[in-house]
Amino acid sequence: MTVAIGLTALATGCGVSGDDEVTLRLVAADYGDSAANTTKKYWDDLVSSYEADHPGVEIDVTVYSWNDVDRKVKEMVDAGNPPDMAQIGAYSDYAAAGRLYPASEVLSIPTQADFVSQFVRAGEVDGQQYGIPFAASTRLLFYNKALFQQAGITKPPTTREELAEDAAALKADGVKYPFALPLGPEEAQAETMQWLLAGDGGYTDTVGSYSIDSAQNIDTFTWLKDELVGKDLTGPVAPGKLNRAAAFAAFADGQVGMVNGHPSLMKMAAKKGVKFGMVPLPGTEGPSRSVMGVTDWMTAFRKNGHRDEVGDFLDYVYNDKNVLAFSREYDLLPVTTSASAAMSASPQDKDLEPFLEQLPLSELYPVGKTSWPAVSADIKKRIGSAVTPGGSPAGVLRQLQTAATAAQAAE
Structure with a gap:
């Protein structure tokens, strides 16, 4: 529009x-x-x-x-x-x-x-x-309290294994999107970064070089592919086709059990009468130690x-x-x-x-790198294919890393 x-x-x-x-x-x-x-x-x-x-x-x-x-x-x-x-x-x-x-x-x-x-x-x-900052946000995991209660879930997840278990319980109870995973082109770079941070990785290493295909990042996306998408816990729309706005709208309509969200989702959900809770995104062994800003x-x-x-x-x-x-x-x-x-x-x-x-x-995108706009656009274009049934998380992340390294060298 x-x-x-x-x-x-x-x-x-x-x-x-x-x-x-x-x-x-x-x-x-x-x-x-x-x-x-x-x-x-x-x-x-x-x-x-x-x-x-x-x-x-x-x-x-x-x-x-x-x-x-x-x-x-x-x-x-x-x-x-x-x-x-x-x-x-x-x-x-x-x-x-x-x-x-x-x-x-x-x-x-x-x-x-x-x-x-x-x-x-x-x-x-x-x-x-x-760059003159204009508006900011951080991210939390939103969950639908009513859907949790109906599925017999008594508390929100703190690890990604618990998250997968809760998503399975929500699916068994008929929830349309047990976990909404928006890796569509609207804001795939944000959803991706949240998961990478929760898996003790990220877009860059400690010296500021791109590390998109790190072992931690490959492990995170392999887990997403196998444990969420591969077990049909992310809903009827393929993650690579699901945009953040659509995922938020579905949460506000009571169709989503869990989704990563920023503050504006609170008002959307409240307007529709959805009772929700918010917690840090679960990581490998507990709540994520790093938060995306x-x-x-x-x-x-x-x-x-x-x-x-x-x-x-x-x-x-x-x-x-x-x-x-x-x-x-x-x-x-x-x-x-x-x-x-x-x-x-x-x-x-x-x-x-x-x-x-x-x-x-919070940790921000590496926006000070002149290569970041091109890298971000590449992530939006490719990352959804990493979790498709025939996709290769390691292969996609390595493609992204190769392109990012070349873009960084040209800075």
Whole structure:
């Protein structure tokens, strides 16, 4: 789905007029799960309030689904027509190509200093911050309490063997998706990373080189193939065809026993009356010691200039009021320390506390590597085939490793 909106707004604080009028283009991702809560509405309200005090610059905001937004921006860049700002999933390849303003050239010092420190580090290429964090989340295992009770399961799993046993009990009780395993192209890189971390592996080793085909990772995906997918415990849709949005929707409809989820799933499930619990993803011998954290990125492209106008608007985007409004609307975690502190202290945000507690210790994608966008795209394309009946987890992971090593060498 593509939602496009043209909104009039913004400039510098003093406003501009006549020949000085500027048009800024912002491309953003849609965090909503339906037309009723599309992120179009968030940007509509934000820009409308901004333009009341900052006339003179026209802002065209286009909102794309997460399935499309990164590709759409790449097409614009490749065509020589990048937007002024893009809120997307990766930034490092554009930074390495010299296409982005550093954060220090567009943001005020107070705004830049307020970001959570791990996001600042993750946003750096060669020691310079180019990726501006926009929204964050961590992941937990969600389970349907009613389905667990009906299947005779008395407590959530703490190891992956217990998870498989619980999934088998759910299947025997007629649950459509005992464990929903979304390895479809929407967000396969996230589901994959969660399982790799729970299996004491990950995308990179201790020195930052790709280690996709490590022994731990091969063991993890062999287990997924043999113990979950191979025993028909992941539902009627093949994992490689199941997207995260569809898995979440099925959980909210009461059709899923367990699924890995981020905070927005809480609201979706609660709206449908699903009683759920949340625990860390089970690992080989107990709850996973490592947790995946994710942040999405705002970027400011150099080509069209307008540095001052872009910076003035982004300072407004990142004030506490707007950061909290976005985080609360979409059940995501703030990327600024001041908004995080406000959320931690607020009774209305108590449901997010388990995710907020995980954030400081979470591991992020290797987004600072300029090869990561290509590696991530390759994972989305290939990883689902690793768990098919005729698939080879070791073979697929080695293919991914070979391509990642070559991409890293070209950085």
